[in-house]
Amino acid sequence: MVVGRLGFDGLLVVIVIVIVVLLGQQTVQTANILAVFSYALGSSYVLVTPYIQQLVSRGHRVTMISAPVTYMPDIEGVQHIRVAKLKELTEDLEIYEYEAAVPTKWYEASFIADYFYNCSKLILEDAGVRSLLHNASAQFSMVVLGVPHTDALYGFGKHYNASLVGLAAYGGAWNIDFLAGNSAPSVYEPMSASGFTAGLSFFEKWINLIFISEERLVERFIYLPRQLKLYKRHFAADSSSLLEMRRKFSLILLNQHFSLGRVRSNVPNLVEVGGMHLAQLAEPLGAELQSFLDGATDGAIYFSMASDMLEKWFPPDFHETMLTAFGQLKQRVVWTTKRQESEITSNNVYIRRRQPQREVLHHPNVKLFITQGGLLSLIEASYYAVPVLMLPVYFDQHINAERMERLGIGRCLNFHELTPKVVLEGIQEMLHNASYALNARELALRFRDQPMKPMETAVWWTEYVLRHKGADHMRINEQDMSLMQYYSVDLFSVLFGRIGLTALIVGFLAYTVATIALQSAHYLFKLSIPVVS
Structure with a gap:
């Protein structure tokens, strides 16, 4: 009957379409x-969870090594291996007091290396x-892990002869460029911002170049040695194999976008x-928070310092300073903090230990x-086009x-010099200067205007590496982009080396001739002076 209505050719077309x-x-x-996420x-698992969910939904079989379920929720279809002691490590971090929030570069490096x-x-x-x-039967064609600073874990790639894909939760930096095969990074991307400059003037650029040179020494002598020791203990006795693995990343996904002011090549x-x-x-x-925000006829402010751990590093009077400032506002404040609600007496403050941040930011008030x-x-x-008042720690x-x-x-306020007056002036400036809201809306338009959603981009490139068995053709050849060539040191050495050598020789000869001439003149002058008897 169906064949009679469509005809044999029509039925064949339908079958082909269904198969396609x-x-x-x-x-x-x-x-x-x-x-492998250590x-x-x-907070970092907020980035990881939807990515892994997408890979599973695409049919991939994922085994995941991570922290306990407190930090990383179970994902249906994923075989989880939980490392319980990672939770203890978080608890150990909380012993560091407020002074640790203002470290020197070397203290910070040692802290992070530990x-x-x-x-x-x-x-x-x-x-x-x-x-x-x-387990000899366990085989993997790809290892996805966090970068950088966990170099010993790159050994999973070697152990399974698998492609390495990195996820850089804090965006790019020179050491991540190195992992991707670009050994000539820009001087504008340090690992840490402590002591770094905007790099606009020639002098600042040189300061930043020195800064990153110091960071390379920090990585070589503080970060790498201990990771190398772990790698040799668990994967291989040859240290050169880790250095080789560090240059084998097929793909690194950067948690950044050029529209957010971080343009890089x-x-x-x-x-x-x-x-x-x-x-x-x-x-x-x-319902309670919805009603609180809906009733904010003069507008609302969301205040969150993100991590409970950071509260150990706050100045002793930090909460009182902020609460005093908030008490002078017409606007309502949604505050995320581990302080108890009973400690807050202001009527215009809604305080909880956890808040649905994205939906709060999305609220029009x-x-x-x-x-x-x-x-x-x-x-x-x-x-969500919301201006930000920042208190970086x-x-x-x-x-x-x-x-x-x-x-x-x-705007940015100095975390260590806050007073109620400073906080209030910062808030009032941002609420009443329309340029902040206008710029935020323009930024949101740019950020949202992408050919694919960020998650679709991440999954597409991950599968691209799988389709092309590591995609070695994506890696830059080091000889095409060496440090010497990137900074044109080779050109300068040729030009200024020859010119400089010539100038040095000419200068030396001129100095020698001038010296001989002066000595001769002095000698002749002495001869011309009559001798008094």
């Missing part, structure tokens, strides 16, 4: 993927991980996916976001804040 559609749903052969803080060493060590010594490594295997965590469904507002300047928070503020927060100031959507 069914095949089109599977664009890449499903793969075994090992995901984060001991929950942290990442312990992350790598706890993972590699975990019984579940050891069992996986000794990326090699093909560095792909910007800033905002990919927005693919996760946002937590809805509760929210006019300002007061934040420490963490990257995920600033990405969300940019997406440590690491990347300072340079993130400087970038938002340069874009005209934020």
Whole structure:
């Protein structure tokens, strides 16, 4: 009957279309993927969770090594290996007092090196991980892990002869460029912002070049040695194999986007996916919070310093300073803090330990976001067009804040010099200067205007590496972009080397001739003086 109505040729076309559609749903052969994330803080898993969910939804089989479920929730279809001691590491971090928030560069490097060493060590010594490594039937074609500073974990790639994909939660830096094969990074991208400048003048550029040269020494003598020791203990006795693995990344996904004021020249295997965590469904507002924000006829302010751990580093009077300033506002304030609600007496403040941040920022009455300047928070503020008043504390927060100031959507206050008056003046300036809101809306338009959503970009390039078995063709040849060539040191050495040598010789000869001439003149002068008897 069907054949009679469509005809044989028509039925054949329908069958072909159905087959094409069914095949089109599977664009890449499903793969075994090992995901290794050593984060001991929950915020970074906000980036990881939707990415892994997408890979599973595409049919890939994922085994994931991570922190306990407190930080990283279970994902259906994923085989989880939980490293319980990573939670203890977070608790250990909280022993550092307020003074640790203002470290020297070397203190900060040692602090971070200790942290990442312990992350790598706890993972590699975990019984579940050891069992996986000794399971001869376990095979993976890709290893996805966090970068940088956890170099010992790159050994998973060598162990399984798998492609390495990195996820840079804090965006790009010179050491991530190095992992991607670009050994000649820009002087504008340090690992840490402590002591770094905007790099606008010639003098500042040279300061930054010296700064990053120091960072290379820090990595060589503080970060790498301990990671190398772990690597040799668990994967190989030959240290050169780790150095080789550090140059084998097929792809690194950068949690940044050029529209957010971080324009840089990326090699093909560095792909910007800033905002990919927005693919996760946002937590809805509760009825009480919804009513509080709806009733903010003069506008609302959202205040969150993101991490409970940071509260250990606040000045002793920090909460009282902020509360005094908020008490003088007409606007309502939604405040995320571990302080008890009973401690807050102001009627215009809604305080909870956890708030649905994205939906708060999305509410039309929210006019300002007061934040420490963490990257995920600033990405969300940019997406929802909310100006930011920043109180940076440590690491990347300072340079993130400087970038938002340069874009005209934020102001930065000195965390260590806050008074109620300073806070109130900063808030009033941002609420009453229309340029901040206007710039925030323009930034949101630019950030949202992308050919693919960030998560779609991340998954597409991940599967591209799978389709092309590591995609070695994406890596730049070092001889095409050496440090000498990047900074034109080779050209300068040829030009100024020859010119300089010539000038040196001419100068030396001129000096010699002048010296001989002066000595001769002096000698003749002495001869011309009559001798008095």
